[in-house]
Amino acid sequence: MSVRSGFLVAIEGQSGVGKSTAARLVYEELQRLGRQVLLTRTPSPSKIGTFARAETFGLRGLELALLVAADRYHHERTVIRPAVADGAIVVCDRYLASALVLDPFDGVAPGLVRTIYQRLPPAGLTIILRGDPEMCAARIAARGFHSRFHSADPQVNERERAAYGGVVEELRRGGCSAVVHEVGSAAATTVAATAVAHILEYEECGP
Ligand SMILES: Nc1ncnc2c1ncn2[C@@H]1O[C@H](COP(=O)(O)OP(=O)(O)O)[C@@H](O)[C@H]1O
Numbered sequence: 552m553s554v555r556s557g558f559l560v561a562i563e564g565q566s567g568v569g570k571s572t573a574a575r576l577v578y579e580e581l582q583r584l585g586r587q588v589l590l591t592r593t594p595s596p597s598k599i600g601t602f603a604r605a606e607t608f609g610l611r612g613l614e615l616a617l618l619v620a621a622d623r624y625h626h627e628r629t630v631i632r633p634a635v636a637d638g639a640i641v642v643c644d645r646y647l648a649s650a651l652v653l654d655p656f657d658g659v660a661p662g663l664v665r666t667i668y669q670r671l672p673p674a675g676l677t678i679i680l681r682g683d684p685e686m687c688a689a690r691i692a693a694r695g696f697h698s699r700f701h702s703a704d705p706q707v708n709e710r711e712r713a714a715y716g717g718v719v720e721e722l723r724r725g726g727c728s729a730v731v732h733e734v735g736s737a738a739a740t741t742v743a744a745t746a747v748a749h750i751l752e753y754e755e756c757g758p
């Protein structure tokens with residue numbers, strides 16, 4: 552049986568659904584299973600990504616979308632691609648789906664977003680976490696706001712939830728395996744265990 556080695560897994564979904572928490576637990580579990588694994592995120596920890604993250608109140612629309620896109624292209628070329636080539640499973644908190652969802656919310660025409668990202672290599676696997684908007688909004692309120700994209704309004708969160716659902720087929724057409732996981736009221740470790748199961752299944756279906 553052939554097994555994939557070296558691929559990118561994107562963790563996506565509504566604000567507050569638990570992406571960062573799940574990504575960290577997935578990273579730890581894959582390490583425990585003996586995999587070579589890199590945990591990262593976009594906007595990335597690079598200078599461009601750090602600037603983009605810090606400036607969601609100062610920059611908006613196309614300005615911010617292009618900055619975030621520049622960071623994604625740079626991070627893919629300089630960090631993700633080399634790690635994948637080296638055989639690592641790269642777990643990335645937010646990737647293409649976040650742009651497809653968030654940029655239009657910020658007033659960038661959906662067609663333009665697709666054009667901007669035309670040359671970005673797709674993730675091998677995208678795991679979209681979906682949760683109850685009331686629960687996600689309450690978590691954001693409890694965690695605090697550090698971005699213009701964070702809202703404690705469940706209606707805003709519901710819009711995000713719906714928009715992520717709306718890009719699943721498009722990701723698949725782009726060559727990415729995309730799965731949706733409803734987190735319900737599961738503990739973070741349970742959410743991560745499901746994500747790991749998806750990753751191991753994807754790994755087995757290689758190359
Ligand atoms: N399964 C879970 N159950 C309860 N709380 C969670 C769960 N996953 C994450 N959290 C908490 O919810 C908040 C948002 O999680 P986070 O991982 O930052 O979400 P995201 O990255 O999707 O915005 C954090 O305070 C985190 O500790």
Ligand SMILES: Cc1cn([C@H]2C[C@H](O)[C@@H](COP(=O)(O)OP(=O)(O)O)O2)c(=O)[nH]c1=O
Pocket residue numbers: 565566567570571593594604607615616619645649650651653654657698699700701
């Ligand atoms: C326009 C745009 C913004 N962002 C913003 C929205 C997020 O608030 C921020 C990422 O910061 P992050 O701290 O990861 O947010 P969250 O806690 O919701 O995961 O970057 C993107 O990730 N992608 C985009 O395409």
